[in-house]
Amino acid sequence: MKNSFTCIILLLLEPLAAAIPADAPLVSSGQLTFYLDRANYRGHADHTFIEFYLMLYADQLGQAEVSDRRIFAIDVAAEITGMDGARLSARSWRTEADLSAQQPEDAARLAIYDQWAEQLLPGHYRMRVTVKDSVSQKNGDMQFDLTVPGYAEEKFGSDIEFISRFDDGQTATPFVKGNRTIIPNPSRRYGVLNPHLYFYYELYGLPAANAALTITYAICNAADEIVKSLPPHKIETAGESSAILHGIDVARMPSGFYRLSIQAANADASYQVALSRSFEVLQLDYFGLDWQLSEEAAHKAGRQIKYLATKEEYDFYQSLPLPGKAQFLTRFWRQRDPSPETLENEFLQSIQQRFAYANDNFSWGKREGCESDRGRVLIQNGMPENIARHYAESGLSPFEIWHYQQDRAFEFVFGDLRGNGNFILLHSTKEGEVRNYQWRQLLQKY
Numbered sequence: 001m002k003n004s005f006t007c008i009i010l011l012l013l014e015p016l017a018a019a020i021p022a023d024a025p026l027v028s029s030g031q032l033t034f035y036l037d038r039a040n041y042r043g044h045a046d047h048t049f050i051e052f053y054l055m056l057y058a059d060q061l062g063q064a065e066v067s068d069r070r071i072f073a074i075d076v077a078a079e080i081t082g083m084d085g086a087r088l089s090a091r092s093w094r095t096e097a098d099l100s101a102q103q104p105e106d107a108a109r110l111a112i113y114d115q116w117a118e119q120l121l122p123g124h125y126r127m128r129v130t131v132k133d134s135v136s137q138k139n140g141d142m143q144f145d146l147t148v149p150g151y152a153e154e155k156f157g158s159d160i161e162f163i164s165r166f167d168d169g170q171t172a173t174p175f176v177k178g179n180r181t182i183i184p185n186p187s188r189r190y191g192v193l194n195p196h197l198y199f200y201y202e203l204y205g206l207p208a209a210n211a212a213l214t215i216t217y218a219i220c221n222a223a224d225e226i227v228k229s230l231p232p233h234k235i236e237t238a239g240e241s242s243a244i245l246h247g248i249d250v251a252r253m254p255s256g257f258y259r260l261s262i263q264a265a266n267a268d269a270s271y272q273v274a275l276s277r278s279f280e281v282l283q284l285d286y287f288g289l290d291w292q293l294s295e296e297a298a299h300k301a302g303r304q305i306k307y308l309a310t311k312e313e314y315d316f317y318q319s320l321p322l323p324g325k326a327q328f329l330t331r332f333w334r335q336r337d338p339s340p341e342t343l344e345n346e347f348l349q350s351i352q353q354r355f356a357y358a359n360d361n362f363s364w365g366k367r368e369g370c371e372s373d374r375g376r377v378l379i380q381n382g383m384p385e386n387i388a389r390h391y392a393e394s395g396l397s398p399f400e401i402w403h404y405q406q407d408r409a410f411e412f413v414f415g416d417l418r419g420n421g422n423f424i425l426l427h428s429t430k431e432g433e434v435r436n437y438q439w440r441q442l443l444q445k446y
Contacts, residue, residue, distance in 0.1 A: 047120060058112055072097045151204070214267075216233070355379060381406075415442060
């Protein structure tokens with residue numbers, strides 16, 4: 001069993017395939033969607049050391065109860081064959097994410113990360129990676145050609161590994177490099193969701209110890225124009241190789257695909273290495289570019305605004321084509337952002353948490369919790385200050401009274417009239433809601 005790392009993250013949109021660079025993370029097909037990225041490093045003897053980075057969003061997975069713990073668990077299998085079909089490597093393992101410390105409304109918005117490594121001779125291979133949910137048995141799959149470069153040159157560098165975050169100190173995870181825990185970013189996406197572009201790389205064949213090395217960093221757009229650069233950064237070499245962790249703020253860069261360029265050289269230019277790799281930036285202007293909102297994402301977004309928009313707004317949204325829906329959503333959430341000067345939209349985040357909580361706690365039969373009466377009230381009004389639960393009053397069906405104290409006090413009464421767990425709204429003192437002061441009579445058992 002391998003440990004896993006989780007973090008809260010959200011992503012609804014998919015870029016047009018034609019805009020994706022050739023050097024881009026891989027995305028699986030099948031019932032589960034996961035991202036896979038890799039980075040090449042110098043290995044032992046003539047081999048190349050390859051790290052593989054995997055990420056998927058936990059809202060695709062079922063939760064399991066194990067010894068009073070709430071976990072997500074995935075079964076991962078990786079197989080490498082030669083171009084002749086001969087199997088060279090095959091491994092499988094289970095990765096778990098313990099959600100016991102997470103709030104139920106947050107659990108569905110977690111991302112699960114994993115990492116493993118292979119040592120291969122330079123050449124061409126075929127690789128297959130599959131991921132299966134241990135609860136639902138849903139799976140995702142990808143097959144691809146793997147080209148492994150050789151590191152015969154004396155002066156060279158590794159690939160750039162893009163990073164979600166890092167911590168000083170070692171942990172009992174597969175993400176340790178030296179004295180740090182480095183969490184990969186297999187999607188290579190930054191911006192509004194992750195405003196700091198962190199990255200890691202290694203340099204080999206360095207000059208003599210204690211020699212100064214100057215490193216420059218630049219970000220180029222699709223037209224190969226430099227859009228951001230950092231002042232030259234100097235380091236002192238302490239051996240034949242060096243591991244470097246650095247970061248660039250991309251919070252104000254517009255959405256699009258970019259290339260990170262790194263150049264390292266000593267004073268007399270006897271040592272020169274150039275590295276580059278592509279990544280993606282997603283900002284709030286994402287909707288305004290030539291991007292595609294999928295039908296599934298548009299449907300999900302429409303459900304989120306249904307309880308918050310006016311009838312006219314919702315009907316207008318439903319009538320729009322996909323590009324228009326994307327622009328509508330941008331304006332809709334911006335107008336409700338309580339602090340538009342910051343990158344986060346706290347109102348949108350709270351609505352997403354309410355949806356997740358409603359689906360986790362109020363689902364009934366094949367109907368999701370967000371479509372229930374309690375789910376609607378929760379999404380529109382937030383969590384009540386108090387819930388009075390009456391499940392065992394003599395002669396009455398189970399009922400709940402939700403008490404709110406906002407601009408003024410109001411309440412909602414829900415009843416399980418059939419005794420089958422389906423609570424419906426019977427009465428409320430809030431304007432615009434159903435009002436029935438004789439609601440107790442509806443609960444009487446005959």
